[in-house]
Amino acid sequence: MSHLSSPPPKHKGEHKGHGLPRGSERGSSPRDKDRSVTVSSSVPMPAGGKGSRTNCSHSAPQKTPNRLINEKSPYLLQHAYNPVDWYPWGQEAFDKARKENKPIFLSVGYSTCHWCHMMEEESFQNEEIGRLLSEDFVSVKVDREERPDVDKVYMTFVQATSSGGGWPMSVWLTPNLQPFVGGTYFPPEDGLTRVGFRTVLLRIREQWKQNKKTLLENSQRVTTALLARSEISMGDRQLPPSAATMNSRCFQQLDEGYDEEYGGFAEAPKFPTPVILSFLFSYWLSHRLTQDGSRAQQMALHTLKMMANGGIRDHVGQGFHRYSTDRQWHVPHFEKMLYDQAQLTVAYSQAFQISGDEFYSDVAKGILQYVARNLSHRSGGFYSAEDADSPPERGMRPKEGAFYLWTVKEVQQLLPEHVPGATEPLTSGQLLMKHYGLTEAGNISPSQDPKGELQGQNVLTVRYSLELTAARFGLDVEAVQTLLNTGLEKLFQARKHRPKPHLDSKMLAAWNGLMVSGFAVTGAVLGQERLINYAINGAKFLKRHMFDVASGRLMRTCYAGSGGTVEHSNPPCWGFLEDYTFVVRGLLDLYEASQESAWLEWALRLQDTQDRLFWDSRGGGYFCSEAELGAGLPLRLKDDQDGAEPSANSVSAHNLLRLHGFTGHKDWMDKCVCLLTAFSERMRRVPVALPEMVRALSAHQQTLKQVGGREGPLAGTPGGRRAGAAPGNGERRVGLLGLFLELRSVSVRPRVTVCTGVSAGMSGRLLLCRWRSL
Structure with missing residues (x-):
């Protein structure tokens, strides 16, 4: 497949610049370049070709482990x-x-990354290359x-x-950690258009x-330039930009890149981008009587429907794959990430709220069914990912998509029963x-299968x-639905006997937080306490296993141990901004879904810790890492792009508004204003890079209109309560609903009421308020 021959370019949002996430990313960069090798360097590199080909022979991995054997990370252990x-x-x-006095070779990746596997197999298992590196x-x-x-830092x-980025990331550093050469995946040998890894190592050594001296000077100049380029500060600005202007520009930029036929944005590879869909729903909510508002709704709903019908969705086992390699959402890159499942279940829940179409709620429930079955620890936490690669049969070399593809023969053998009542003979x-x-020849085009490995293989996609x-x-129709459901269940049971993709059982606080949101929001929308209980168990897991009571700090990671235990690295890896956010x-x-005040109280404490560890008191906004934890790194960055995951600063702006609304704590409103002001220039220049922050900007300015700029708790919080205190269980948010204007009621189960506007104390994520809250 095409995504096996070269890693995709980065796409809107995860890192700065235009380029995509996890073996790709979030932005618009040229799609037609081969990104299997990306080199950025002042070091002369040969062009490659027959005269410079090497003969790096592969050997079986040695049996003596290196020091990575003592690590907990599944990715590091893959290289032990x-x-x-x-x-x-x-x-x-x-x-x-x-x-x-040696340069540092820094290799960055993750355990379910296809191209990371390739470079490990081709280069890091190679004895000659191993000697050079050592x-x-x-x-x-x-x-x-x-x-x-x-x-x-180093992807920046x-x-x-260079012209892009991706994983594995390969960077060479001075002993003082300043970068001077960077790239992504390198093949072991030189090719006609590619520089081999061995050649790169020899040239850098020389x-x-x-x-x-020249390398060090160039490295210092680049570092200085990056420091200036990455500066995000309020400067002389006093207020953030106009929300109406930013909303309009962001919508227009999205509209220009929208795919009318298949939904989504830009050309292949095509990513789900839940932050964009969330922005479009919010835009519709505030512009629902306009043509643009209707257009925004149609864009989001059509994209979600086309994704759900496409091969990017696992129709047999549910859940969504990472991205589509084509415009049609047909052939995916098959890894499944927790953060995608978390955000997409919220997006499909919102789509159900807006449309009343149970197609969307069924998709949301399917995603959560997959997470509960495949990505859940028995103590309540959530695992990070499932790999794209697995052996077609036991003992065979892993291939991408092997677990998910089907031949006509397999399906015919599993489903031979004749269908009564059909107008022609039919099984x-x-x-x-x-x-x-599905077809006998397979439904994967030759352009996506350059090596001819997938002939006769099929991806299930609704035609x-x-x-x-x-x-x-x-x-x-009912009979067809029953027959299809029965058939999919038989395929699911048969698939259990295939070798399974690798499970990354690492648990990250940030992604667990996203998944708590996914279960809580969907449970609230659908009125299913069972789903809310999953969220409660997830939050309990975070507090029990990933929170240090004495310091009030979150831990970044923990790991599934033997026998269902939970293990930690020693010393622990402390949380980053995104973990808190x-x-x-x-x-x-x-808290909004369960009305249990303990969750709001813990959120208040974590927000205090976040402010203490990450807030930039001079420039506004939050740094991505603690000053102490990032000591020695040449840059201390602020995440400024919403992509596969929203920017932690964008989500922080929402959190600050909500906390201010619940408690009346003025400091959080002030911080929100400072944060939005610090990112003013970025929003003005490329609002489409920060759709989640544009939403926060709108929520903030809407709040000012609703309350006339007054301070103090918005509702549901007695004026006499101290700032920062949480409402009790009995103090339901009835008062908050007075800030909303009822738009319409939708007669679906559960009964819901569409509300306009966003108060500072309400999430705006539950676009509709559950009837029981009224």
């Missing part, structure tokens, strides 16, 4: 038997580089999900000095010995294959509506 003297990120590696460099391996600060360098298998587009499929064979959001969503 490489013939490379790997170090984890830390002072031991830095001291060695300074003492021996003798001439200090080689450091980083799990980007454990250390997002390290990843962001790679994107700023330049370090012969031309080190259950034939009915399912017609509906989901016809139930009505059309039923009419084609003269059957009732997403957990606070999850707790506020859970």
Whole structure:
């Protein structure tokens, strides 16, 4: 498939610049360039070709482990038997580089990354390359999900000095941690258009010995330029920009890139981008009587429907894959990420609220069914991801998508029963294959399968509506639905016997916070206490296993141990800004769904800790990492792009508004204003890069209109309560609803009322207020 021949470019949002997430990212960069090798460097590199081909022979991994065997990260453990003297990120590696005056080779990836697997197999298992890395460099391996600060800093360098970025990320640093060469995936050998990894290592080794002074000077200049470029500050500005202007510009930019036929934005690879869908729903809510408002609603709903019908959705086991390699949402990159499931279940719940169409609520419930089955620890936490690759059969080499693809023969054998009442001879298998587009030759185009490995393989994708499929064979729609559901269940049971993709059982506080939101919001929308209980158990897990009571700090990670235990690294990896931000959001969503004040009280405490550790008292906004934790890194960044995950600063703006609304704590409103003002220039320049922050800007300015700029609790909080105190269980948010104007009622189960506007104490995520709250 095309995404196996080169990693995709980055797409709107995860990192700065225009380029995408997790083996790709979030922005608009040229799509037609081969990104399998990205090099940014002042070091001369050969063009490659027949004359420079190498013969790096592969050997079986050595049986003696390196020091990564002592780590907890699944990604680092995947490299524990490489013939490379790997170090984890830390002072031991830095001291060695300074003492021996060697450059640092930094390799950053994650455990479910296809191209990370490729480079590990091709280069890091290679004895000759292993000797080069061990003798001439200090080689450091980083799990980007454990250390997002390290990843962001050096990806900023790679994107700023090359045409894109992605994972694995390969960067060479001075002993003082300043970057001077950067790239992504390298093949082991030189090709006609590609520089081999061995050649890169030899050239950098030579330049370090012969031309080190120039390298250091260039590195310092680049670092200085990046410092200036990454500065985000209020400066002389006193107020954030106009919400109406930013909303209009953001919508227009999205409208220009919208795919009318298949939904989504830009060309392939195509990503779900829940933050964009959330913005469109909010835009519709505030412009519902205008043509643009209707357009925004249609764009979001059509995109969600096309995604749900496409191959990016796992129709057999539910949940969504990472992204589509084509415009049609047909052939996905098959890894499944927790953060996608969390955000998409909220998006589909919102779509159900707006449309009343149970198609969307069914998709949301399917996502949560998948998470509960495949990504849940028995103590309540949520795992990070499932890999794209797995062996087609036991003992075979892993291939991308092997777990999810089907041949016509397999389906026919599993579903041989004849369908009574059809207008022509028909089996259950034939009915399912017609509906989901399976063919004898396979439904993956040759352009997506350059090596011819997937001939005869099929991705399930809905080709016809139930009505059309039923009419084609003269059957009732209900009968077709039952037959398809039965067929999918049989495929699901058969798939259990296939070798499963690798499960990344690492648990991250940030993504667990997003998943708490997913269960809480969907449970509230659908009126299902069972789903809210999943959110409660997730929050309890966070407090029990990822929260240090004495310091009030969150831990970034914990890991599934043997026998269902939970393990931690020693010393623990402390939380980053996104951990606090997403957990606070999850707790506020859970408070609104459950009305249990304990969750609001914990959110208040975490927000205090977040302010203490990450707030920029001079420039406004939050840094991504603690000053102490990021000591030695050349940059301390503020995340300024909403992408596969929303920017932590964007979510913080929402959280501050909500907390102010619940408690009347003026400091949080002031911080929200400072934050929005600090990001003013970024929003003015590229509002589409920060749709979640534009939503927060709108919520803030709407709040000022609603309350006339008055201070103090908005509602549901007695004026006599001290600032920061949480409302009791009996003090329901009835008063808050007075700030909303009822738009219409939708007669669906559960009964819901659409409300306009967003008060500072309400999330705006539950676009509709559950009837029981009234």
